[in-house]
């Protein structure tokens with residue numbers, strides 16, 4: 001196993017010359033064994049990045065290394081669940097699992113696949129086309145986990161699951177990843193759900209990396225500040241600030257001790273992400289890579 005699961009350098013990908021690139025100059029490093037939340041607004045480039053890492057789209061510019069080689073070379077060791085979960089509609093759940101085993105004869109982990117199917121109480125005789133969207137997601141995840149991947153790429157896996165199923169599936173995924181040291185990259189718009197299960201964060205905006213690095217380090221680099229509306233935030237980097245009446249609330253990257261005229265607290269993951277989403281032009285921050293960069 002390599003120490004780095006995914007490394008991107010000046011990574012770019014466009015779909016047509018006239019359109020803004022889906023990914024542009026992206027650089028980050030994700031250590032093997034980490035569980036990474038991939039977040040960003042609609043159209044930020046999350047699905048494109050996952051499809052590139054899965055080896056399903058050719059890289060446009062720059063370099064993308066997956067499990068120490070090219071994405072295409074790593075495909076056998078990568079599990080990928082796309083947003084549209086392509087499955088054969090005419091097969092039953094049981095036939096789909098058998099199909100997964102036949103496609104991955106050397107790696108197939110029947111126990112992991114069966115566990116996801118059993119937890120969702122899926123009948124193995126039901127045809128895929130007769131399943132609800134959420135249940136299809138479970139089958140797609142069972143296939144991905146059964147492949148016993150070293151890297152699991154999940155594109156909004158929880159989007160069509162009910163809250164209980166989300167909770168159960170998150171626990172299963174995390175237990176499985178911890179047991180096998182699997183690297184997981186999971187995109188989601190429900191940031192609160194990622195809290196507590198991810199140790200890395202990659203925030204994309206308009207195809208660029210806005211935040212990347214170990215979650216604890218990124219959180220520690222920011223403070224949520226409150227004070228009077230006229231409080232000075234200099235010389236700190238202000239990601240986002242809002243005033244409501246006489247009250248100032250801001251997310252800052254302190255450049256030293258904060259002034260005595262403000263109170264501060266550690267932000268939650270959701271506060272960190274929301275502030276960056278509300279301030280799409282705030283300076284980017286990348287931590288824990290080959291070098292630390294604030295751009």
Ligand SMILES: Nc1ncnc2c1ncn2[C@@H]1O[C@H](COP(=O)(O)OP(=O)(O)OP(=O)(O)O)[C@@H](O)[C@H]1O
Nearest residue numbers: 015021022023040041042043044045046047048049
């Ligand atoms: N196959 C494609 N053909 C043309 N444009 C594409 C294609 N795939 C993605 N794009 C464009 O690339 C940009 C990034 O899209 P992408 O789906 O990667 O974003 P996303 O962050 O996953 O968005 P969402 O949160 O809405 O799923 C968008 O402008 C999108 O229109």
